[in-house]
Amino acid sequence: MSTVLIVDDEKNYLIVLEDLLMDEGYDVLTASSGAKAIEIIANSPVDTVLSDIKMPGMTGIELLERISALDPDLPVILMTAFAEVDQAVDAMKKGALDHIQKPFDNRDVKRAVARAVERRSLVKNIRHLESELGSVWGNIIGKSKAMENVFTLMKRVADTPTTVLIAGESGTGKELVARGLHKASSRNKSPFVPINCGAVSESLLESELFGYEKGAFTGAASLKQGKFEFADQGTLFLDEVGEMSLNLQVKLLRVLQEHEFQRVGGNKDIRVDVRIIAATNRDLKEEVENNRFRGDLFFRLNVVRIDMPPLRERREDIPFLVAHFLNKFCEKLDRPIKEVHPDVMSALYSYSWPGNVRELENVIERALVLCRGDAIMPEDLPLELRQTPEIEAELDTLVSGEKGLAETLDAIEERIIRQALKNAGNVQAQAAKILGISRSNLQYKLKKYGLLA
Template identity: 45%
Template sequence: MMKPDAEILVVEDDLAHCTILKALMTGWGYRVSVAHNGLEALEQVKLKPFDLILTDVRMAEMDGIEALKAIKSYNPAIPILIMTAYSNVESAVAAIKSGAYDYLTKPLDFDMLRITLERALEHTSLKTENHVLKQRLIFDSQNMIGRSEPMRRLMEMIAMIAPSEATVLICGESGTGKELIAKAVHAHSLRKARPLVSINCAALSESLLESELFGHEKGAFTGADKRREGLFMEANKGTLFLDEIGEISLLMQAKLLRAIQEREIQRVGSNQVLRVDVRLIAATNRDLLAEVEAGRFRQDLYYRLNVVTVVSPPLRERCEDIPLLAMHFMAKFAERNRKSIKGFTPQAMDMLLKYSWPGNVRELENSVERGVILLTGDFISEKELPLSISHSTDEPQVDLQGLSIQPLEVVEKKAILAALEKTAGNKTEAAKQLGITRKTLLAKLQK
């Protein structure tokens, strides 16, 4: 059965053939947009979701195979049909290997075209795309998944620092996977055979945190009915991960500083000095330098911790990884809930790609788990996604500071130039941030 109101993008540089295809498919009940080369097609895909793309192979500016790879990299859920001449079937084979759903030979058999369109829209399967995504993962240790440039830089940093004994400070927003970075550093270090011991510093009071870290003697305080080894001793010869380090008190910071500097600890209620050999990894979502300036964090401890800084990138800066992560979480929760799920609809994946993700990877994981639990069919659609995503009201933001009480043309020009500078000259993205169409932006630039 034909999908009602399906959005199809026709990519063809032959204007006559493009016009015929649009008129034909519109008559079949589809909503049809056109692009005249692969580059234009990629820009349209980034602006709106499509249910299917029909593209020619041979085009002057970015041919069909290049466009196929670029579109699949951006949104792997979109099925793509390739049109090719009989004499160039090898290109179609290459397209199938790159993730195309199917191919049609020119001159087109319109009855076969209609059947193929309906089959692709009805039976879009992401099994092949999921396999391709798995093959593209450049790193999958402790579920650290990504192939974007920020993640590549992060992996390179981990590979360089892991074999060393340097103290590591991991900075980043909540939900970006700082603990996974700590696990990856430990897993690739010379201490990997010894334990990685973790503690959330924000979850304990000052007295409990001291007891957890350094241990206590029997009778040291009410409830201490036996001696306890602290986490420093548990992590001896291994790695100690201190999460949310920016939350500890100044008094506790002083005690921690001594342990780091001297590599010595004392159990609560004991005068005995114990030597420890621990590699320290700390993490925070606070700006510790600003905390130092505000007097809430010791400067000497900050420099002890900040030997090597690793920044965990927010999800909005690594949108290229969203399909990888979404498919990973889908498979994980489908198995846990004993469900057979094929993937995401193109519209659902498009919404995931365009959402700002204030809660980062943790929010994406929770959203996908919700989709898996609520799903009764084969594909997670926008209906199963949280309302914050499917009804996102995020408006494009432009920094207008300093532009008030000026002629409108001046304000508009500065806003456009600021958006272009922010997007490194990407007109499509700049138009999106300004809340106008690319065509409008080009007209304003020409003016």
């Protein structure tokens, strides 16, 4: 059972709010001052604080600041009179979750407290997961065997100068691993400098990596330091290193061997102490065999290799990732915490995730933006995630020639309409809204497919 602490110097408000929230099933604690509230928080578990702003002694905003120092994850809701709206806005900027205007509507209080309690619960779960994984790895989420292997290897190699190659499909979290390795190393006080080798042209990549001297080429009006110099004493992360041209590979190899380089247009050797972490979504061994990547550079980079598993091979991590992204985007979008409908979780488990964790992150953000109820529903997901095995079977019959295009599309449309009706509780107006068509159009299609009761 969740505990709500009510803070107000007016006894009548304390009594009314205590009765209201106890009727909602919460454990309720009360305090008539900010000082008493701090004492309670220090000695008792509290899930949400509901406090007046204008109180003698410690104000609600001062209480908010004290709570943020004691327990930054504890949600605070502030109650304001009409004339204190500017203070409420200031409080929201300082971290208050919500504000309620006095005299309040009981429904507003219930909604605000329910939202705060849900957020508290979700954040607790996230913190527990992060503590189990080890906070040093930051936002790398996973408890699967595949991710345990990744974490084990990261721990062994993190605080060494060894070059690391991170291999895996796009969206699996290669840069997060690189940042985690840097954070856990003795170089963490120095810069982590990332660069995507496939995002720029060969000439620009050379200038970005090594810098250039004044007058090295048209437009080089002044000396510019490159990424290697910026990363001195720190870590340089070469993302998509397999996209690098053979010409640049030679220059990169020299830095790995000699720990020195020359700027473009220069002839002075510059020594650096940089740890290299590279990442690729290609099979570099195959690239070497096809003469698209230098073998000597491959062996220099491939000292320790970390293979990032695709999401389809670590489906047991999906609930933890969903919880993490829900927390992240609810805060970003200032939305109340949403539940996830079981059909949605089923769809997330069943999907193949070609875009891996990055795609899941985008799906959760999209679903929160589109969600209009208290829970993320199947209709909030992209169409490709809502495609059922039955629809895939219909597509197979089209490819095999058993059915023509029109017949196959009709069969798919009928299944989609059936699912929309199911999700809408057989309310046609709601089903039409889900499908994005008029009610009359829906009724025509119901008649066409014999779905009218």
